[in-house]
Amino acid sequence: MPRIAVIGGGLAGLCCAIELARRCMDVDLFEAAPELGGRTRSMFDPVTGTWFDNGPHLLIGAYRATRNWLDACGLASHIHWQSALRLPLWDARRGHFELAPRPSLPLWISLPAALARLQGHDWRELPALARLLIHRPRPGEAVDSWLKRMRTPDALARDLLTPLCLGAMNEPPATADASSFANVLRLSFASHNHARLGWFRAPLTQALIKPLASLAHNLGVRVHLRTRITHIEGQLGHMTLVDRHGRQWRAELVVRTNPDTSGESRPITSIHLWFEQDIRLPEPVIGGLDTTGHWFFDTSRQTGGREGLVHLAAVISASAPEQKEILVQRICNEIGAMLDIPSPTPAHCRVICERRATQLVRSRHGTTCHSGVIPAGEAPVPGGIPATIELAVQRGIGAARRVRMLLHA
Numbered sequence: 116m117p118r119i120a121v122i123g124g125g126l127a128g129l130c131c132a133i134e135l136a137r138r139c140m141d142v143d144l145f146e147a148a149p150e151l152g153g154r155t156r157s158m159f160d161p162v163t164g165t166w167f168d169n170g171p172h173l174l175i176g177a178y179r180a181t182r183n184w185l186d187a188c189g190l191a192s193h194i195h196w197q198s199a200l201r202l203p204l205w206d207a208r209r210g211h212f213e214l215a216p217r218p219s220l221p222l223w224i225s226l227p228a229a230l231a232r233l234q235g236h237d238w239r240e241l242p243a244l245a246r247l248l249i250h251r252p253r254p255g256e257a258v259d260s261w262l263k264r265m266r267t268p269d270a271l272a273r274d275l276l277t278p279l280c281l282g283a284m285n286e287p288p289a290t291a292d293a294s295s296f297a298n299v300l301r302l303s304f305a306s307h308n309h310a311r312l313g314w315f316r317a318p319l320t321q322a323l324i325k326p327l328a329s330l331a332h333n334l335g336v337r338v339h340l341r342t343r344i345t346h347i348e349g350q351l352g353h354m355t356l357v358d359r360h361g362r363q364w365r366a367e368l369v370v371r372t373n374p375d376t377s378g379e380s381r382p383i384t385s386i387h388l389w390f391e392q393d394i395r396l397p398e399p400v401i402g403g404l405d406t407t408g409h410w411f412f413d414t415s416r417q418t419g420g421r422e423g424l425v426h427l428a429a430v431i432s433a434s435a436p437e438q439k440e441i442l443v444q445r446i447c448n449e450i451g452a453m454l455d456i457p458s459p460t461p462a463h464c465r466v467i468c469e470r471r472a473t474q475l476v477r478s479r480h481g482t483t484c485h486s487g488v489i490p491a492g493e494a495p496v497p498g499g500i501p502a503t504i505e506l507a508v509q510r511g512i513g514a515a516r517r518v519r520m521l522l523h524a
């Protein structure tokens with residue numbers, strides 16, 4: 116049985132290890148942290164006695180590889196999918212409104228109609244939307260410049276495209292790569308099925324990582340936690356991995372799924388609030404416009420609304436703009452304004468800033484390839500899909516396929 120080493124126990128590494136083990140390979144999975152999961156992980160909060168995610172994760176129906184693969188792993192029921200896209204939005208001036216294309220009509224008809232129904236929008240946005248779906252951006256162009264060149268009305272850019280850009284690319288339109296964003300638009304607006312949102316029904320550790328870890332274990336994958344690989348030597352067929360304590364392992368091939376830390380990355384800040392009062396958002400997810408929080412989540416509702424404290428979260432696609440106390444107060448003010456109540460006081464709060472939340476979409480030159488090492492770390496490129504769960508699953512599956520091709524060559 117060929118022996119394969121997979122470095123990195125995040126989603127991409129787990130996916131690769133499981134795919135290899137399913138094809139009867141002998142797999143070692145190395146993870147530097149004490150737990151599997153990487154950036155899709157949950158933490159235990161001792162004050163509330165609950166598990167919560169480093170950051171709420173949203174999926175879209177266009178994540179085909181993720182949907183198919185989680186289905187094949189028996190985890191389809193762990194995700195809640197909207198039956199069709201409903202994008203609730205809020206701003207201080209207009210209050211609550213939502214983009215909800217009618218599922219009875221094809222999306223290319225119902226989406227512009229739904230947009231035209233929003234306050235401040237009209238049918239003149241239809242040609243602008245069509246231009247964005249038809250015309251490709253120039254190489255290296257930023258989203259902002261592409262939207263201007265396509266004569267995109269301000270309302271369309273502000274209410275739909277900017278929240279989507281922040282959510283999908285984790286970067287504002289001024290710097291985000293337009294060709295990747297165009298790809299996101301084409302994929303997500305291909306049909307009602309592609310456009311709908313999904314979220315996990317439980318914290319990521321329970322809904323995703325533990326079931327995958329147990330599947331990997333049952334398939335015979337050997338998981339080495341607290342094992343940071345520092346050197347890889349040898350060549351295809353005769354590789355040696357060394358960890359920081361000098362321990363060594365042999366493998367025929369190595370797959371690296373850990374991200375290249377020298378790449379340009381961007382933070383995500385998640386503000387977790389627990390309330391004793393029964394404070395509920397009107398929707399499980401709400402996009403905030405001109406708000407400090409870019410997205411607001413009713414986490415208790417997403418995960419089944421158990422008894423006890425109510426858990427809400429807000430996400431900022433950037434580092435925390437101010438001190439924790441001020442940030443929490445601003446988010447509570449925004450929740451209060453959203454619910455038309457005085458600013459609520461949380462019983463407990465946590466602010467988690469993941470400094471390297473996502474690798475940004477950038478051209479990448481001169482990556483050196485080592486014989487016997489398959490690079491599968493997060494490195495999104497212009498025109499491709501941005502750093503997401505979908506990219507992690509695609510990288511994991513793709514690396515497993517390359518292992519099989521190399522071994523059979």
Ligand SMILES: Cc1cc2nc3c(=O)[nH]c(=O)nc-3n(C[C@H](O)[C@H](O)[C@H](O)COP(=O)(O)OP(=O)(O)OC[C@H]3O[C@@H](n4cnc5c(N)ncnc54)[C@H](O)[C@@H]3O)c2cc1C
Binds near residue numbers: 124373503
């Ligand atoms: C706060 C937050 C919110 C997000 N929201 C979304 C979202 O809503 N939708 C979405 O699709 N995506 C979202 N993402 C992105 C998504 O989580 C990541 O793209 C995905 O988890 C990347 O998985 P990975 O396996 O490639 O990398 P990682 O999860 O980073 O896994 C790499 C692993 O390698 C380990 N490692 C590193 N170096 C070594 C070494 N030398 N030896 C051994 N192990 C090593 C690390 O400890 C880590 O566990 C979000 C990310 C964050 C942080």
